Amino acid sequence: MDLKRLRYFCAIVEHGQISKAAQALNMAQPPLSLRLKELEEEFSVQLIQRGSRGCVPTEAGRRLYERARMVLSEIDGLTEEMKSEEGDDVSYIVIGVSSTCASFLRAPLLRICGHHPRLILRVLLGDSTWLETMLRDRCIDFALMQTPEDSTGLLMHRLPKCRFAALVPERLIPADWPTDRLKLEHIARFPLLVLRRSSGTGFYERFLRLMHSRGLKPKVIMDCPDVRVLRDACSSGMNAVTLLPESELRDYRPHQVRPFILDEPDIFFIPLVARLANQQPSRDVQMVMDSILESEAAANAP
Numbered sequence: 001m002d003l004k005r006l007r008y009f010c011a012i013v014e015h016g017q018i019s020k021a022a023q024a025l026n027m028a029q030p031p032l033s034l035r036l037k038e039l040e041e042e043f044s045v046q047l048i049q050r051g052s053r054g055c056v057p058t059e060a061g062r063r064l065y066e067r068a069r070m071v072l073s074e075i076d077g078l079t080e081e082m083k084s085e086e087g088d089d090v091s092y093i094v095i096g097v098s099s100t101c102a103s104f105l106r107a108p109l110l111r112i113c114g115h116h117p118r119l120i121l122r123v124l125l126g127d128s129t130w131l132e133t134m135l136r137d138r139c140i141d142f143a144l145m146q147t148p149e150d151s152t153g154l155l156m157h158r159l160p161k162c163r164f165a166a167l168v169p170e171r172l173i174p175a176d177w178p179t180d181r182l183k184l185e186h187i188a189r190f191p192l193l194v195l196r197r198s199s200g201t202g203f204y205e206r207f208l209r210l211m212h213s214r215g216l217k218p219k220v221i222m223d224c225p226d227v228r229v230l231r232d233a234c235s236s237g238m239n240a241v242t243l244l245p246e247s248e249l250r251d252y253r254p255h256q257v258r259p260f261i262l263d264e265p266d267i268f269f270i271p272l273v274a275r276l277a278n279q280q281p282s283r284d285v286q287m288v289m290d291s292i293l294e295s296e297a298a299a300n301a302p
Contacts, residue, residue, distance in 0.1 A: 003075065006068040008035045009047065013065045014125065016054040016229055053222070053233075062198060066130050073124060073139040091284040094122045096131040096143035099227040100195065101271045103247045104144055104159060108291040119284060127225035129200045135276060141285045142275040144292065149200045155277040157289070159296050161270050164203070164262040165249055167234050167242040173258060181263040188216040191240040193230050196223035203269055207243070210266055245269065 011021040012032070022029040040047050047061035057065055073094065097105060102125070112119060124134070128145040135143050135154065148154060166182050172190060188211065196204035204223060211218045221240060224230055227248050234242040235254045242257075249259055273289050275281060281289065 002039075003072070005035050005039045005042075006072060008032055009039055009061075010065060010068055010072065012036060012048060012055050013057050013061065016056075016226075016232075018055060054229075066126075066133065069124065069126065069130070070134060070137055070139050073122075073134070076122065090118055090120055091282070092120050092122065093285055093288055094124065094140045095288070096124050096126065096134050096140040096145065098128045098131060098143075098145040098271075099125060099225070100128075100146060100162075100245050100248065100269065101144045101159075102227070103250050104271060104292060104296055106250075108288070108295045111295070112288060112291055116284075116287075119288070121288070125226075127198050128202070129197050135274060138276070138279070141281065142273055142289055144271065144273055146202060146269050146271060148274065153277050154274050157273045157293055159271040159273070159293070161268050163246045164243055164264075164267050164269075165246045166260045166262050167244065167249075167254065167257050168260060169237075169239060170256045170258055172239060172241070178260075180260060182260040183263055184211055184214060184216060186260075187241045188218060191219050191221040191238075193222045193224075193233055193238070193240050193242040194220050195227065195230060195243060195245070196225060198225045203267070207267060210264065247271070 008021070008025065011025055012018055015021040015024055018032055018036070019029055022032045025032065036048060043060070043064070045060045046058050047064060048055045049058055095105075105123070109121070112121070124131075124140060126134070128143075128148060131140070131143040131145045132148040132150070132154075134140045147156075166187055168182075168187070168190075177186060194204055194207065196202070208218065208220075222230075222233060224233075227244060230242055230244060231248075231252060231254070233240075234244075234257060243262065246261065273292055275285075275289070
């Protein structure tokens with residue numbers, strides 16, 4: 001199997017479009033499309049569905065992506081370890097990050113990269129279900145993620161509870177709405193774009209249960225495990241309400257879209273820093289984890 005094809009395939013999944021993936025890989029689009037076709041022919045299965053929403057992995061494609069990421073992470077980690085054996089005083093740290101928690105890295109990374117030039121960080125982005133697998137397979141040093149479905153064998157440090165927000169196109173906002181907070185009843189009649197894990201249960205299932213318990217019938221027209229895809233859809237001008245974690249809207253200002261806090265105490269998630277309980281972190285890994293926890297604690301201090 002050609003590892004380069006796997007990298008190309010992962011880039012297509014992560015960017016959602018062949019054109020964007022080609023740009024990120026600094027290559028032309030036709031050769032990238034050809035590499036994808038060769039990979040599908042090698043496995044005799046369709047890996048990517050192309051449509052109005054871009055490139056979406058099929059079920060087989062999703063499974064390949066999860067396994068490919070683990071394989072590539074192991075190979076990259078081995079390469080980095082071999083380089084470090086040459087005598088360079090360099091420390092490599094692999095961090096897994098859920099797209100729902102990406103903003104919690106911003107401030108710590110600025111400080112870490114500015115004060116610890118010997119550290120090289122590798123950040124892998126995926127949903128919390130995938131990150132849980134990566135942790136248990138020892139492919140990452142720690143994860144910044146939502147609460148896992150199975151916490152057995154994991155040591156977890158909680159960050160402050162995070163609320164959800166509703167992003168509503170201004171043209172859809174009725175004149176009698178509140179100015180900053182909404183209830184589920186306000187958004188129930190609109191098409192919805194909703195965050196959802198690739199497998200397992202989480203916000204999406206809690207959201208639907210709460211809607212149905214109030215006799216509301218939500219119309220979800222798109223669900224996705226990646227915050228970036230939902231934000232792009234929101235910015236594209238769709239006549240739909242987008243539900244995202246409030247933390248991931250800190251520097252996001254979509255055109256002609258107004259954010260409202262979702263005033264629902266039962267709809268939230270608790271981000272956390274998680275690692276294997278039976279794996280002692282190195283001094284550098286512990287320092288990076290502490291930096292993330294201390295940075296968020298300072299941001300939420302009264």
